[in-house]
Amino acid sequence: MLRIGAIVLGVGDVPRAIRFWQEALGYRVHEEGFGGAATILVPPGGAGTPIALQANVTPPQEHPRIHLDLHVAGAAEQRAETDRLVALGAQRVAWDSYPADPDFVVLADPDGNRFCIIDLGHVPD
Template identity: 35%
Template sequence: MASLVRHITIDCADAYRLGTFWAAVLDSSVHDDDRPGDPECLVESKGGGLLFVTVPEPKTVKNRVHLDVQPQDRTRDEEVERLLALGAALAADHRRPDGTGWVTLADPEGNEFCVERSAAERSAAERSGA
């Protein structure tokens, strides 16, 4: 039998703080056992689990792996605004005039992630030929 990815683990300076941010991004919550100051924090959502682990080293370079998030009940642009309000920072804007593209944001510890168009936006574009 093949292996399964159980969690995506992200090293960070403050596991609980970053876990709380990502729980809000994913409309989820941190695990019931996790508390501020814990060395680990688990966020489980419909799409899978993110495990945040406190490490002593700071982030120094661009991520080699990053998350792509797709909004479920809002547009890409609405989701970008919501995530900026939660504490994300704009890293790069790859939106095109025709509505395609994505936005690269950084979480509160500088980890890059991308926000894509929603499935509804993709379907509407396909129907209109855009």
């Protein structure tokens, strides 16, 4: 039976991506074999989906079909995490597809990979 083994991000600078995602999510480098040629980051305590960082020269998509959604409990936490990740090297994305009352913020990691911070406590207007 198939299962998701890892989410793979193509990156131009693997060491920089390792530092960013370790700081962003508290993940650690997986030292044992995992398969493939990527650097694997695993969540603390081992629960959750690993992230594989693979060297890639292709530029990231401006409107990717697949991206990461990172969840927070409320608007204050969303603002705090957005500011923290920007301080770590993420960039705010001038997203042209926001709805009128968004529950998400679009950011890009230092390699330009888009991801969202979702406010799970958002109450639509």
